[in-house]
Amino acid sequence: MTFSIRLPQNSMLPDAADDMDTEGCIQCQMGSKLVLFITGHCHWMCDYCPLSETRREIDFMYANERKIDIGDWQAVIEEARAMNATGAGITGGDPVMARERVLEGARILKAEFGPNFHLHMYTSIPFKTEWADEFADAGIDEIRFHFLNLESEKYRDTITACRNSGMLTGVEIPCEPDKENELMQLLEIMREMDVQFLNLNELEITVGNHDNMELRGFNLSTEITAGAAGSAELSIAMRDRVMAAQLGLPDPIDGVTREPYGFHLKFCTATYKDSGQLRRRFIRRGEHTIAPHETLTDDGTLIFGALSSTLEEQEDWINEICKETGLPSRFLYWDELNSRIEMPLVVAEDIANIVDADVSVVEVAPTYERMELTVVFLNSK
Numbered sequence: 001m002t003f004s005i006r007l008p009q010n011s012m013l014p015d016a017a018d019d020m021d022t023e024g025c026i027q028c029q030m031g032s033k034l035v036l037f038i039t040g041h042c043h044w045m046c047d048y049c050p051l052s053e054t055r056r057e058i059d060f061m062y063a064n065e066r067k068i069d070i071g072d073w074q075a076v077i078e079e080a081r082a083m084n085a086t087g088a089g090i091t092g093g094d095p096v097m098a099r100e101r102v103l104e105g106a107r108i109l110k111a112e113f114g115p116n117f118h119l120h121m122y123t124s125i126p127f128k129t130e131w132a133d134e135f136a137d138a139g140i141d142e143i144r145f146h147f148l149n150l151e152s153e154k155y156r157d158t159i160t161a162c163r164n165s166g167m168l169t170g171v172e173i174p175c176e177p178d179k180e181n182e183l184m185q186l187l188e189i190m191r192e193m194d195v196q197f198l199n200l201n202e203l204e205i206t207v208g209n210h211d212n213m214e215l216r217g218f219n220l221s222t223e224i225t226a227g228a229a230g231s232a233e234l235s236i237a238m239r240d241r242v243m244a245a246q247l248g249l250p251d252p253i254d255g256v257t258r259e260p261y262g263f264h265l266k267f268c269t270a271t272y273k274d275s276g277q278l279r280r281r282f283i284r285r286g287e288h289t290i291a292p293h294e295t296l297t298d299d300g301t302l303i304f305g306a307l308s309s310t311l312e313e314q315e316d317w318i319n320e321i322c323k324e325t326g327l328p329s330r331f332l333y334w335d336e337l338n339s340r341i342e343m344p345l346v347v348a349e350d351i352a353n354i355v356d357a358d359v360s361v362v363e364v365a366p367t368y369e370r371m372e373l374t375v376v377f378l379n380s381k
Contacts, residue, residue: 020264022168022197024120024142027087031280033118034080034088036105037062039098044124044148048174048213050206055093061101064281066368070101073108079368080113083285087118090140096125103138110139122146122172126154129161136165144172144199150182152189163194170197170263175238177203177230178216183238187261195263200238202270203231227270235267286366293331293344301363301373305348306340308358317341321351352378 027033040051040058049056061068063079080088088109095102106119120142121135135143143162145155150173163169171190175183190198204226205213218228237253242265244251245258282300294302309317314334318341322329325347333342345361352359363374 021266022120022142022170022199022264023118024087024089024144024168025199025266025268027118028089028277029280030086031277031282031284032084032086033281034076034083034085035062035064035281036076036088036090038090038092038095038101038105040093041097042092042094042124043097044094046148048176048203048209050204050208051093052206052208056208057093059098064285064367065365065371071104073105076105076109077112080109082289082368083281084288085113085117087120087141090119090121092122094123094125095121096123096127096131099127099131102140103134106135106138106140115139118142120144120168124148126158129157132158132161132165132167135162136167140167142168142170144170146173147171147186150179150186152186152193156193160194163196168196170195170199172199172201174203175200175231175235175267177218177228177234180234183234184241187238187241190263191259191261197264197266198242200235200265200267201273202235202268203228204270204273232267232269239265239267282366289366291333291342293333293342295345296366297363300366302366302370303345303361303363305343305345305378306335306338306360306362307343307348307351307355308340308360309334310339311336314341317357321347325350348378 021029024033037055038061040055040060042049042057055062059070061070061072061076063076064083066075066079068075068079090102090105092098102121109117109119119140121140122144124146126145145159147155159169187198203213203218205218205228206226213228218230240252241258242261242263246260248257248260250257279300283296286296286300286302290296290302291304294304296302307317307321318329318332318334321327321332321341321343327343327347331344331347335342342362348359348361358380359378361374361376361378362372365371365373
């Protein structure tokens, strides 16, 4: 009997990067950026905030999906090594609310991985201009400002200071489909600001913001994406306007030929963040942490066979399986937490109907906690 599992989320997913994208975006799309959640604290209560209640307004740190004790930089380094990270995206909450922590972490990561370990940071705070040099000196390479309520003027001086400090400086905001006029006007306002890029994210409807999005009348654009209806269309219209101006062509919507804007506009879909960036990060971590008995799937998950056992019987089971199959013991792993012996899938298929114990196929995410996604029993004892 042959048992196979293949559940690709999007096997034909196109690459979204181009040569104008920032280094932070390119590395995220490669799946090589560590996601460093520095704190859940934030000054604001944006109704579209996607954070779940387990992270919002709680002073925790996470490295990818791994919860980290505050100040445990060795654990952060371990997670970065587990995925062979080329950089880190520092996020929250708002990282500036834990400024000293950001500075410490940036210095430690640069010292550990070298000056080419790329660090980018998100913030919605128009912080003191003198802090810009501190962030740059600590090792922040790229900074992205979130304009609260699309109000840009209060960020002007801070943005100029950040660009003068040497950090690549830009804006990253969700594209709210009911703010078309304001967003189109923002393009014109940003002409006079020291910004080098504008990243538009498709507005996502999540567990954390669903009620607020429902109050605003937003619906999902399709059944297979978390994107809000109308967000992608408006983002594309804005991107096309900027591209047309850059090429000296009439705007596709109103036919007006505009002067170049002077900054790059990138649009990132909700589907790409999930099926692209997250999947590639999982694949990357899986490739660097996979055990001899596991198989890495196209979706970046790990699958293996498992035999249920007690602690007292596990050694006898392992010896018998090795004897009967000729399998080296290094391909068998005793998982005490889940009371099972893990093994290559093909071995589990072969023994399922001849052993007096439950045998299953297990699929896990290649995260630090190895979250269990699927269990399919090949027999039932």
